[in-house]
Amino acid sequence: MKIRKFRVGWVVFSLSAAAVLVYHQVKAAEPSFDCTGVADGSIEAMICQDQELAALDIKLSEVYKQAADKATNEHPPTLKAEQRGWVKGRNECWKADDKNLCVKSEYQRRIAELQARYGLIEATASVTYLCTDQPGSEVIATYYPTDPPTLIAERGDSVSLMYQQESASGAKYAGRNESLWEHQGEATVIWGYGAPELNCKVKP
Template identity: 90%
Template sequence: MKIRKFRVGWVVFSLSAAAVLVYHQVNAAEPSFDCTAVADGSIEAMICQDQALAALDNKLSEVYHQAADKATNEYPPTLKAEQRGWVKGRNECWKADDKKSCVASEYQWRIAELQARYGLIRPTASVTYLCTDQPGSEVIATYYPTDPPTLIAERGDSVSLMYLQESASGTKYVGRNESLWEHQGEAKVTWGYGAPELDCKVKP
């Protein structure tokens, strides 16, 4: 009887160990790229070893392919070149004090950019701001519920993607050389490097 109990206990233990092994295999970090080909100590290696970063990589891969489907007639074809540039920028996170936070932010910003630029997510609002710098001057801002939130602003033939920033009052979005700070129906808009700030109001 003692031998029987021992065998039963051993079988239960073996099954439990197998279940744990399967659990870890299922939940192992598996990004969209081949982890066997990455260099030790690289940003790619860190992504392979971190489930949260691997999940972000898979999310970006999904969004990128959705964007690529919409960019088939894009001229000039910039999506692939921009993605290669983004990868190089992401890998520069090895210089950051908090490498994981840097990489996660790079992924979140790129996912949000592609979702907004290629209309992969439905906008929440489109607002026209009338500005006082010259007659007929206006900025059209389309807002997207990305993470982080974004807007695409159009002024004449120029387009700018902006991200929501922390602000003491109102909502402030900042792009490469442009910004839009809206509060109670009025907005301060900067359009271009070193350009003066424009006073704008929501078009009724």
């Protein structure tokens, strides 16, 4: 009889533990927005149903709040408008062949962008490149250990955020119309759409 009671108690305990585990898994899968009103088949619905995407949404919400605190004196204020534009771009992932991968990439890149732009993560290095084929032209690259890795490059009054790309050798970064490919102390830089390559070396 004692054994039976023990077994019954163990079953009750196991069921309770399982219920708690399921509860926490469901709670962990909730994104920063309310899932009750999202449309079936939408990108938001997919995020609500995917624990990894929901976790990325929560992380972005936290990073965005940190960035907003630093952007209070930003003129003109652009962060809110940019975030609304980003949400629209994320929702365009319904057109992608791999919607999950598209949404995941959008979140990772946006988180990395905010962390680098607003200095929410410490830079690993700042390197000045001298571009010899254009005397006086310098490119200053500040590297950040984001996911994916990023750099912010400055050339004159222009600034470009770049993400690390796959490369057979060296480290290659690309932004909207700019790129920087560094290998053994030298770098090939393209600054602007259709612009010629700049051959640069690390400033001593």
